[in-house]
Amino acid sequence: MTPAASARDQPPGDSDQPAPGRLVVGVDGSPCAEQALVWALRQAVLTGASVDVLTCWQRPMSMAGAAGFGPYVEVDLTDEMTEILAKAIADGVADVAGAGTLTVRSRVVEAYPANALLDAAVGADLLVVGSRGHGELSGLLLGSTGLHCATHAPCPVVVVRGPAGRP
Numbered sequence: 001m002t003p004a005a006s007a008r009d010q011p012p013g014d015s016d017q018p019a020p021g022r023l024v025v026g027v028d029g030s031p032c033a034e035q036a037l038v039w040a041l042r043q044a045v046l047t048g049a050s051v052d053v054l055t056c057w058q059r060p061m062s063m064a065g066a067a068g069f070g071p072y073v074e075v076d077l078t079d080e081m082t083e084i085l086a087k088a089i090a091d092g093v094a095d096v097a098g099a100g101t102l103t104v105r106s107r108v109v110e111a112y113p114a115n116a117l118l119d120a121a122v123g124a125d126l127l128v129v130g131s132r133g134h135g136e137l138s139g140l141l142l143g144s145t146g147l148h149c150a151t152h153a154p155c156p157v158v159v160v161r162g163p164a165g166r167p
Contacts, residue, residue, distance in 0.1 A: 033129075057078070
């Protein structure tokens with residue numbers, strides 16, 4: 001019978017250092033989301049984690065006539081959202097020293113934002129969201145997406161407040 005291997009028997013580097021983690025951050029173009037992205041990038045610089053940046057869009061409700069129905073209009077905002085996301089990442093990386101060496105992956109998803117973020121957060125070490133976004137209730141201290149993520153996420157959640165003077 002051979003004895004079980006101990007941590008001392010392992011080659012250096014195999015278990016001495018935990019593998020870098022993965023952060024997920026939601027971006028919607030709002031000031032709070034921009035702050036959340038910068039916070040996530042700074043955290044990743046400190047921890048060596050990779051960053052998955054996600055933005056979502058949904059098909060708008062059809063703007064029909066007074067009767068409530070009308071022709072279906074095909075809408076695809078993927079290209080526009082990809083441009084917004086690329087600019088947000090470029091601005092965030094430019095604002096954070098050392099962020100240029102990070103692994104940053106971006107993804108545009110057609111989905112309800114809270115659900116898409118929760119799906120992306122499976123297996124992540126941290127989910128980062130802004131305190132409020134562009135929704136109809138943007139005056140609230142915590143938006144519906146942030147609240148949903150904070151109460152249902154499969155990992156710890158950081159909610160980042162927006163720029164000074166804003167909730």
